[in-house]
Amino acid sequence: MKRTILAALFALALGSAPVQASSYDDSLNAARLGDTWPLVQLLSRGLDPNTVDEQGNTLLILAAREGHADTVAAILEFRPKLGQRNAAGDSALMMAVLKGHDEVVDLLLDAGAPVNHDGWTPLMYAAFEGRAAILERLLAQGADVNALAPNKSNALMLAARNGHVDVVRRLLRTDVDLEQKNDAGFTVDSWAQANGNTDIAELVRTERSRRTKASPALRIETR
Template sequence: MIQAVKNDFEGDARELLDKGFDVNTTDPKGNTLVILAAANRATRTLPALLAYHPKLELRNIYGETALMLAAYRREKGMVTALLAAGAKVNSTGWTALHYAASGGDMDIVNQLISAGADINAKAPEGSTPMIMAAREGKIDVIKRLLSLHADPSVMNENGMTALKWSLKRNDTDIMELLVEANATQ
């Protein structure tokens, strides 16, 4: 079944599910079939899995959910399907918006924000979506977050702010944007 999902063999996956295969089965790294579908861009297989009502908030050993990985992989259709199936947009720790901010897909960022994503959500080490966007040089994401009054002055436990990331990257466009927004170092 795991190989069927990884290879996006929807027919094989559906056949195994119809025979009683547990949709919440995990691999040794804690990846559920839905997480594997998101990680491997198995766009044909995901709807078959969702039809069996998997637990969408289960996380792998890295703390990732299917929604997070779909957001990072820039799979808008998967994000839409997961949200429609009941995936939670906010959670404790890392969120799908952190991953979307890193990936930089504005459609997905906006989709998650429209679904109620916390724009100032803090990861376990204190990073916010703004910090992640600055770390990856995603200026459009930063502009969007600033337009919603996200806090650019948050510092994670490593002492990094969005502005410090822009300095480290020598990204003058992001630096100027954050300075205009009165971000502190």
């Protein structure tokens, strides 16, 4: 149904006049506010779908940040750059994850938005905010659990620091590194402990012990 409506909008917009100079501000406002029809008109008349504001936010990032699923779906029809990031390093997917816009996250993942790259990643944002359902979708798309944020923390460490026990339990079922230290010298359990999340610290220590028993150190005997 959504695609049918969008297709009709595109067809109507094709006969419109060329893009005017004022269209720049109009397009940014439309993306922020979720005014899908005016934005489709502008894009159909030749507006660059990768238009950015002064902070480097593309139309897709703006719409995704505000949770405008219909607008995101419309922009995606014009094949924007899915992995483009703003001046702060955030992509459309990262903003949707950060704000908890599940439908937008699904649209972007289905369109092929990248989940792995340098710097902060969508998985880190999901872990930091405790968004377990979104985190599960990102893992299914191959999100790297051992990628490091600029402060040298992995996703598990961020979830543990903020007390998101469900996310911690899920990440402990992956091959996430339990020995990683961030730039403050904390491991996942010591960071959890320092922030009063003693239950999480104990979960991590239990998992570390289990892994040690499951993979004993290789002993080489000489005769």
